[in-house]
Amino acid sequence: MLTKVDHIGIAVHSLEETMPYYEKALGLVPSPVEEVVSQMVRTVFFEVGETHIELLEPTSPDSPIAKFLEKNGPGIHHIAFASDGIEKQLELAATNGCRLVHEVPIEGAGDKLVAFLHPKSTFGVLTEFCQPKGE
Amino acid sequence: MLTKVDHIGIAVHSLEETMPYYEKALGLVPSPVEEVVSQMVRTVFFEVGETHIELLEPTSPDSPIAKFLEKNGPGIHHIAFASDGIEKQLELAATNGCRLVHEVPIEGAGDKLVAFLHPKSTFGVLTEFCQPKGE
Numbered sequence: 001m002l003t004k005v006d007h008i009g010i011a012v013h014s015l016e017e018t019m020p021y022y023e024k025a026l027g028l029v030p031s032p033v034e035e036v037v038s039q040m041v042r043t044v045f046f047e048v049g050e051t052h053i054e055l056l057e058p059t060s061p062d063s064p065i066a067k068f069l070e071k072n073g074p075g076i077h078h079i080a081f082a083s084d085g086i087e088k089q090l091e092l093a094a095t096n097g098c099r100l101v102h103e104v105p106i107e108g109a110g111d112k113l114v115a116f117l118h119p120k121s122t123f124g125v126l127t128e129f130c131q132p133k134g135e
Numbered sequence: 136m137l138t139k140v141d142h143i144g145i146a147v148h149s150l151e152e153t154m155p156y157y158e159k160a161l162g163l164v165p166s167p168v169e170e171v172v173s174q175m176v177r178t179v180f181f182e183v184g185e186t187h188i189e190l191l192e193p194t195s196p197d198s199p200i201a202k203f204l205e206k207n208g209p210g211i212h213h214i215a216f217a218s219d220g221i222e223k224q225l226e227l228a229a230t231n232g233c234r235l236v237h238e239v240p241i242e243g244a245g246d247k248l249v250a251f252l253h254p255k256s257t258f259g260v261l262t263e264f265c266q267p268k269g270e
Contacts (some may be wrong), residue, residue: 001162002162003184004184005140005183005186008140008214011259018258021232025227025230025231025252025257026216026227049185050139051139051140051184076214076259079211081161093161095160096156096159097156097160098160119210121156123145123152124145124146124208124209124210124211125145127161
């Protein structure tokens with residue numbers, strides 16, 4: 001079952017240029033900036049209720065986020081839903097025609113299991129499921 | 136102050152074609168379908184935690200959603216944050232360089248006051264503030 005919108009991932013050219021909008025114009029508080037080497041991004045999170053806004057800045061032209069920015073410019077990249085049973089969630093999606101980017105969950109940032117659905121099978125929305133490990 | 140992600144608006148060509156993905160593959164429960172004549176859209180909402188996913192289908196080629204679909208194809212259209220003080224929220228955004236689509240809040244669906252920030256001033260993310268009337 002999906003329990004909440006865990007985070008909304010937003011592709012940006014530069015964290016430093018974008019963070020003042022979220023901090024000052026929206027009044028949100030940033031987490032420390034972290035680098036996710038495997039995804040070739042630097043990220044920062046802003047908490048809003050039970051959801052986080054995740055800004056994603058590419059650290060290499062080979063990063064998926066760099067390719068997204070080249071094609072679309074900055075903007076919303078993906079929605080991540082928290083699930084209380086990620087394997088069953090993936091099975092439900094696959095049974096109902098979704099193309100899975102990950103057949104089994106992989107380890108994501110923040111000690112979570114994560115898996116993506118391909119946007120060609122989700123009406124244009126890159127969709128992530130995530131679940132804290134051990135839950 | 137922003138209190139939660141109220142909803143995520145997603146542009147779709149057809150509610151009937153898209154709803155089975157949200158209902159069956161994601162396991163979410165739809166609201167009744169409604170038409171918002173002023174926006175030239177038909178909408179349906181799916182609750183996930185404190186947030187709703189809003190699907191938006193244009194009812195006319197002149198609908199802003201029809202224009203979005205023509206340019207981008209189906210996908211995420213906007214993020215709406217709930218605010219506990221929408222006038223102050225708009226003032227904070229304007230003071231910090233945001234371009235306001237609505238200088239003062241307008242009446243939205245569901246008996247709410249709503250106002251949008253222009254995506255050119257929010258790093259590509261069409262951003263809505265909303266507040267239930269009378270709060």
